Amino acid sequence: MQKSLTLILNGESRHFDAPVTVAGLLANLGLETRKVAVERNEEIVPRSTYTVTSLADGDSLEIVYFIGGG
Protein backbone atom coordinates (compact mmCIF):
# COMPACT_ATOMS: atom_id res chain seq x y z
CA MET A 1 0.00 0.00 0.00
CA GLN A 2 1.31 3.44 -0.92
CA LYS A 3 1.70 5.83 1.95
CA SER A 4 0.68 9.45 1.64
CA LEU A 5 1.88 12.49 3.49
CA THR A 6 0.54 15.93 4.15
CA LEU A 7 2.66 19.01 3.50
CA ILE A 8 1.91 22.63 4.23
CA LEU A 9 2.91 24.49 1.04
CA ASN A 10 2.89 28.29 1.29
CA GLY A 11 0.34 27.97 4.06
CA GLU A 12 -1.92 25.46 2.25
CA SER A 13 -2.32 21.83 3.19
CA ARG A 14 -1.71 19.34 0.33
CA HIS A 15 -1.45 15.55 0.10
CA PHE A 16 1.28 13.70 -1.80
CA ASP A 17 2.31 10.10 -2.34
CA ALA A 18 5.30 9.15 -0.17
CA PRO A 19 8.21 9.16 -0.48
CA VAL A 20 8.79 12.59 -1.98
CA THR A 21 11.94 14.72 -2.21
CA VAL A 22 12.09 18.49 -2.69
CA ALA A 23 13.09 17.91 -6.33
CA GLY A 24 10.16 15.52 -6.78
CA LEU A 25 7.76 17.99 -5.19
CA LEU A 26 8.86 20.89 -7.43
CA ALA A 27 8.53 18.67 -10.52
CA ASN A 28 5.07 17.58 -9.35
CA LEU A 29 4.07 21.24 -8.91
CA GLY A 30 5.48 22.18 -12.33
CA LEU A 31 8.09 24.60 -10.95
CA GLU A 32 11.58 25.16 -12.38
CA THR A 33 14.14 24.67 -9.64
CA ARG A 34 16.41 27.47 -10.88
CA LYS A 35 13.67 30.08 -10.46
CA VAL A 36 12.57 29.35 -6.90
CA ALA A 37 13.94 28.98 -3.40
CA VAL A 38 12.64 26.60 -0.76
CA GLU A 39 12.47 26.85 3.00
CA ARG A 40 11.55 23.76 5.00
CA ASN A 41 10.38 24.26 8.59
CA GLU A 42 12.05 27.70 8.53
CA GLU A 43 15.39 26.29 7.31
CA ILE A 44 16.74 27.00 3.82
CA VAL A 45 17.00 23.92 1.61
CA PRO A 46 20.14 24.42 -0.54
CA ARG A 47 19.38 23.84 -4.21
CA SER A 48 22.20 21.30 -4.42
CA THR A 49 20.36 19.06 -1.95
CA TYR A 50 16.89 19.03 -3.57
CA THR A 51 17.27 15.50 -4.95
CA VAL A 52 18.38 14.01 -1.64
CA THR A 53 16.10 15.93 0.75
CA SER A 54 13.15 13.70 1.63
CA LEU A 55 10.09 15.38 3.02
CA ALA A 56 8.28 14.18 6.12
CA ASP A 57 4.59 14.21 6.99
CA GLY A 58 3.64 17.63 8.41
CA ASP A 59 6.61 19.51 6.93
CA SER A 60 5.89 23.16 6.29
CA LEU A 61 7.45 24.61 3.15
CA GLU A 62 7.75 28.08 1.74
CA ILE A 63 8.41 28.22 -1.99
CA VAL A 64 9.28 31.71 -3.20
CA TYR A 65 10.46 33.56 -6.29
CA PHE A 66 11.39 37.08 -7.35
CA ILE A 67 8.63 39.48 -8.32
CA GLY A 68 8.61 43.15 -9.22
CA GLY A 69 9.33 45.46 -6.30
CA GLY A 70 10.91 48.75 -5.36
Next chain:
Amino acid sequence: MDVPILIDEGWTVAGRHFRSRLVVGTGKYKDFEETAAAIEASGAEMVTVAVRRVNLSDPKAPMLQDYVDPNRYTYLPNTAGCHTAKEAVRTLRLAREAGGWNLVKLEVLGPPPTLYPDMPATFEAAEALIRDGFEVMVYCADDPVAAKRLEEMGCVAIMPLGAPIGSGLGVQNPAMISMMIEQAKVPLLIDAGVGTASDAVIAMEIGCDAVLINSAIAQARDPVRMARAMRHAVEAGRLAHLAGRMPRRMGADPSSPLMGLIR
Protein backbone atom coordinates in the same frame (compact mmCIF):
# COMPACT_ATOMS: atom_id res chain seq x y z
CA MET B 1 40.12 72.85 -29.55
CA ASP B 2 39.80 69.34 -28.19
CA VAL B 3 36.79 68.77 -26.02
CA PRO B 4 37.76 66.51 -23.11
CA ILE B 5 35.83 63.26 -23.03
CA LEU B 6 33.49 63.74 -20.10
CA ILE B 7 32.90 60.21 -18.94
CA ASP B 8 31.62 59.65 -15.44
CA GLU B 9 33.78 57.25 -13.47
CA GLY B 10 30.81 55.27 -12.12
CA TRP B 11 30.50 54.05 -8.54
CA THR B 12 31.33 51.01 -6.47
CA VAL B 13 29.34 49.29 -3.75
CA ALA B 14 30.62 46.25 -1.84
CA GLY B 15 33.33 45.75 -4.45
CA ARG B 16 30.91 45.77 -7.40
CA HIS B 17 31.40 48.52 -9.94
CA PHE B 18 28.52 50.16 -11.82
CA ARG B 19 28.68 52.66 -14.65
CA SER B 20 25.05 53.72 -14.25
CA ARG B 21 24.18 55.72 -11.16
CA LEU B 22 20.51 54.93 -11.60
CA VAL B 23 19.06 51.96 -9.73
CA VAL B 24 15.48 51.12 -10.67
CA GLY B 25 12.66 49.22 -9.06
CA THR B 26 10.67 46.59 -10.95
CA GLY B 27 7.30 47.10 -9.23
CA LYS B 28 4.04 48.80 -10.27
CA TYR B 29 4.42 48.30 -14.04
CA LYS B 30 1.48 47.41 -16.29
CA ASP B 31 3.12 44.18 -17.41
CA PHE B 32 6.52 42.51 -17.80
CA GLU B 33 7.01 43.86 -21.34
CA GLU B 34 6.74 47.41 -20.03
CA THR B 35 9.02 46.57 -17.08
CA ALA B 36 11.70 45.25 -19.45
CA ALA B 37 11.41 48.19 -21.87
CA ALA B 38 11.61 50.80 -19.11
CA ILE B 39 14.63 49.17 -17.47
CA GLU B 40 16.37 48.97 -20.84
CA ALA B 41 15.64 52.67 -21.48
CA SER B 42 16.89 53.66 -18.01
CA GLY B 43 20.35 52.22 -18.61
CA ALA B 44 20.30 50.86 -15.05
CA GLU B 45 22.52 47.91 -14.19
CA MET B 46 21.02 47.19 -10.77
CA VAL B 47 17.32 46.51 -10.15
CA THR B 48 15.40 45.96 -6.94
CA VAL B 49 13.12 42.95 -6.63
CA ALA B 50 10.79 41.54 -3.99
CA VAL B 51 10.56 37.95 -2.70
CA ARG B 52 7.10 36.36 -2.55
CA ARG B 53 5.37 33.00 -2.38
CA VAL B 54 4.96 31.25 -5.70
CA ASN B 55 1.31 30.99 -6.78
CA LEU B 56 1.01 27.19 -6.71
CA SER B 57 -2.28 27.24 -8.61
CA ASP B 58 -0.55 28.89 -11.59
CA PRO B 59 3.04 27.60 -11.69
CA LYS B 60 3.49 28.34 -15.39
CA ALA B 61 2.68 32.07 -15.03
CA PRO B 62 5.40 34.29 -16.52
CA MET B 63 8.10 35.32 -14.08
CA LEU B 64 10.13 38.51 -13.78
CA GLN B 65 13.32 36.57 -14.53
CA ASP B 66 11.95 35.67 -17.97
CA TYR B 67 11.91 39.39 -18.84
CA VAL B 68 14.65 40.94 -16.70
CA ASP B 69 17.67 38.68 -17.05
CA PRO B 70 19.47 38.19 -13.71
CA ASN B 71 22.68 37.52 -15.66
CA ARG B 72 22.48 40.98 -17.21
CA TYR B 73 21.15 43.00 -14.26
CA THR B 74 22.28 42.82 -10.63
CA TYR B 75 19.16 41.84 -8.70
CA LEU B 76 18.91 43.65 -5.38
CA PRO B 77 16.35 41.72 -3.32
CA ASN B 78 14.43 43.83 -0.81
CA THR B 79 12.63 43.16 2.46
CA ALA B 80 9.43 45.01 1.54
CA GLY B 81 6.60 43.89 3.77
CA CYS B 82 8.89 42.67 6.57
CA HIS B 83 8.26 44.29 9.93
CA THR B 84 10.75 42.41 12.10
CA ALA B 85 14.40 41.42 11.95
CA LYS B 86 13.38 37.74 11.85
CA GLU B 87 11.15 38.21 8.80
CA ALA B 88 13.85 40.22 7.04
CA VAL B 89 16.49 37.56 7.65
CA ARG B 90 14.19 34.72 6.51
CA THR B 91 13.20 36.61 3.36
CA LEU B 92 16.75 37.46 2.36
CA ARG B 93 18.08 33.99 3.12
CA LEU B 94 15.53 32.73 0.60
CA ALA B 95 16.58 35.45 -1.85
CA ARG B 96 20.21 34.44 -1.45
CA GLU B 97 19.31 30.84 -2.24
CA ALA B 98 17.19 31.89 -5.24
CA GLY B 99 19.81 34.25 -6.59
CA GLY B 100 23.05 33.20 -5.02
CA TRP B 101 24.34 36.62 -3.93
CA ASN B 102 24.71 38.58 -0.72
CA LEU B 103 23.98 42.14 -1.80
CA VAL B 104 20.54 43.10 -0.47
CA LYS B 105 18.32 46.08 0.26
CA LEU B 106 17.05 46.26 3.82
CA GLU B 107 13.89 48.23 4.46
CA VAL B 108 11.80 47.98 7.59
CA LEU B 109 8.86 50.32 7.40
CA GLY B 110 6.50 51.90 9.86
CA PRO B 111 2.75 51.99 9.26
CA PRO B 112 0.86 53.96 6.57
CA PRO B 113 0.34 56.73 5.66
CA THR B 114 4.05 57.60 5.95
CA LEU B 115 5.72 54.16 5.65
CA TYR B 116 8.58 56.01 7.30
CA PRO B 117 11.68 53.88 8.03
CA ASP B 118 11.38 52.17 11.41
CA MET B 119 14.93 52.83 12.59
CA PRO B 120 15.03 50.70 15.79
CA ALA B 121 13.77 47.69 13.79
CA THR B 122 16.16 48.56 10.94
CA PHE B 123 19.15 48.53 13.31
CA GLU B 124 18.14 45.14 14.65
CA ALA B 125 17.62 43.65 11.20
CA ALA B 126 20.86 45.16 9.84
CA GLU B 127 22.80 43.61 12.68
CA ALA B 128 21.24 40.18 12.11
CA LEU B 129 21.82 40.32 8.34
CA ILE B 130 25.43 41.45 8.61
CA ARG B 131 26.07 38.65 11.11
CA ASP B 132 24.59 36.25 8.56
CA GLY B 133 27.03 37.39 5.87
CA PHE B 134 24.83 39.78 3.89
CA GLU B 135 26.07 43.00 2.31
CA VAL B 136 23.37 45.43 3.34
CA MET B 137 22.28 48.53 1.45
CA VAL B 138 19.96 50.14 3.94
CA TYR B 139 16.89 52.32 3.50
CA CYS B 140 16.81 54.83 6.33
CA ALA B 141 15.56 58.13 7.65
CA ASP B 142 17.28 61.38 6.69
CA ASP B 143 18.94 61.16 10.08
CA PRO B 144 22.72 61.66 10.15
CA VAL B 145 23.10 60.01 13.55
CA ALA B 146 21.24 56.88 12.46
CA ALA B 147 23.13 56.82 9.16
CA LYS B 148 26.50 56.96 10.91
CA ARG B 149 25.50 54.15 13.20
CA LEU B 150 24.40 51.97 10.25
CA GLU B 151 27.69 52.66 8.51
CA GLU B 152 29.67 51.76 11.62
CA MET B 153 27.69 48.51 11.91
CA GLY B 154 28.97 47.57 8.45
CA CYS B 155 26.19 48.53 6.03
CA VAL B 156 27.66 48.91 2.51
CA ALA B 157 25.39 51.77 1.39
CA ILE B 158 23.20 54.32 3.13
CA MET B 159 19.89 55.07 1.42
CA PRO B 160 17.88 57.87 3.02
CA LEU B 161 14.45 58.73 1.73
CA GLY B 162 14.02 61.94 -0.26
CA ALA B 163 10.30 61.86 0.60
CA PRO B 164 7.82 59.09 1.54
CA ILE B 165 7.81 55.98 -0.69
CA GLY B 166 5.66 56.45 -3.77
CA SER B 167 4.87 60.09 -2.92
CA GLY B 168 6.82 61.70 -5.76
CA LEU B 169 7.38 64.76 -3.55
CA GLY B 170 11.06 65.12 -4.45
CA VAL B 171 14.07 65.66 -2.19
CA GLN B 172 12.44 67.35 0.82
CA ASN B 173 15.51 67.78 2.99
CA PRO B 174 18.48 68.49 0.71
CA ALA B 175 20.45 70.34 3.39
CA MET B 176 20.49 67.35 5.73
CA ILE B 177 21.14 64.89 2.88
CA SER B 178 24.14 67.04 1.89
CA MET B 179 25.53 66.81 5.42
CA MET B 180 24.96 63.04 5.42
CA ILE B 181 26.90 62.81 2.15
CA GLU B 182 29.79 64.76 3.64
CA GLN B 183 30.13 62.40 6.58
CA ALA B 184 29.47 59.13 4.67
CA LYS B 185 32.36 56.76 3.99
CA VAL B 186 30.14 54.37 1.98
CA PRO B 187 27.96 55.22 -1.03
CA LEU B 188 24.85 57.28 -0.28
CA LEU B 189 21.78 56.91 -2.47
CA ILE B 190 18.46 58.71 -2.38
CA ASP B 191 15.85 55.97 -2.17
CA ALA B 192 12.19 56.97 -2.43
CA GLY B 193 10.57 60.31 -3.13
CA VAL B 194 11.81 61.17 -6.60
CA GLY B 195 8.82 62.26 -8.69
CA THR B 196 10.27 63.55 -11.92
CA ALA B 197 13.58 64.16 -13.68
CA SER B 198 14.39 67.43 -11.89
CA ASP B 199 14.21 65.64 -8.53
CA ALA B 200 16.82 63.13 -9.71
CA VAL B 201 19.02 66.00 -10.91
CA ILE B 202 18.84 67.65 -7.47
CA ALA B 203 19.76 64.39 -5.73
CA MET B 204 22.82 64.00 -7.95
CA GLU B 205 23.81 67.68 -7.82
CA ILE B 206 24.08 67.60 -4.04
CA GLY B 207 26.48 64.67 -4.40
CA CYS B 208 24.59 61.40 -4.05
CA ASP B 209 26.47 58.42 -5.49
CA ALA B 210 23.30 57.09 -7.10
CA VAL B 211 19.51 57.34 -7.04
CA LEU B 212 16.94 54.57 -6.63
CA ILE B 213 13.69 55.15 -8.52
CA ASN B 214 10.59 53.04 -9.03
CA SER B 215 7.21 54.83 -8.89
CA ALA B 216 8.37 57.94 -10.76
CA ILE B 217 9.10 55.75 -13.78
CA ALA B 218 6.45 53.04 -13.44
CA GLN B 219 3.61 55.48 -12.75
CA ALA B 220 4.52 58.08 -15.36
CA ARG B 221 2.07 58.33 -18.24
CA ASP B 222 4.82 56.96 -20.50
CA PRO B 223 7.14 54.89 -18.29
CA VAL B 224 9.68 54.08 -21.02
CA ARG B 225 10.12 57.74 -21.92
CA MET B 226 10.39 58.72 -18.24
CA ALA B 227 13.00 56.00 -17.75
CA ARG B 228 15.10 57.62 -20.46
CA ALA B 229 14.51 61.05 -18.88
CA MET B 230 15.77 59.72 -15.54
CA ARG B 231 18.87 58.31 -17.18
CA HIS B 232 19.73 61.74 -18.59
CA ALA B 233 18.75 63.48 -15.32
CA VAL B 234 21.11 61.33 -13.28
CA GLU B 235 23.93 61.92 -15.77
CA ALA B 236 23.25 65.67 -15.90
CA GLY B 237 23.09 65.96 -12.12
CA ARG B 238 26.35 64.05 -11.71
CA LEU B 239 28.15 66.20 -14.29
CA ALA B 240 26.83 69.38 -12.64
CA HIS B 241 28.05 68.10 -9.27
CA LEU B 242 31.52 67.43 -10.68
CA ALA B 243 31.57 70.71 -12.59
CA GLY B 244 30.69 72.76 -9.50
CA ARG B 245 27.91 75.31 -9.74
CA MET B 246 28.57 79.04 -9.91
CA PRO B 247 28.08 81.01 -6.72
CA ARG B 248 24.64 82.43 -6.10
CA ARG B 249 24.62 86.22 -5.98
CA MET B 250 22.01 88.75 -5.01
CA GLY B 251 21.51 90.89 -8.07
CA ALA B 252 22.47 90.83 -11.71
CA ASP B 253 25.89 90.59 -13.32
CA PRO B 254 25.79 91.24 -17.07
CA SER B 255 27.00 88.45 -19.28
CA SER B 256 28.08 90.76 -22.11
CA PRO B 257 31.01 93.18 -21.72
CA LEU B 258 30.10 96.84 -21.20
CA MET B 259 33.22 97.96 -23.09
CA GLY B 260 33.06 99.05 -26.73
CA LEU B 261 29.39 99.97 -26.85
CA ILE B 262 28.47 102.30 -29.73
CA ARG B 263 27.58 105.79 -28.78
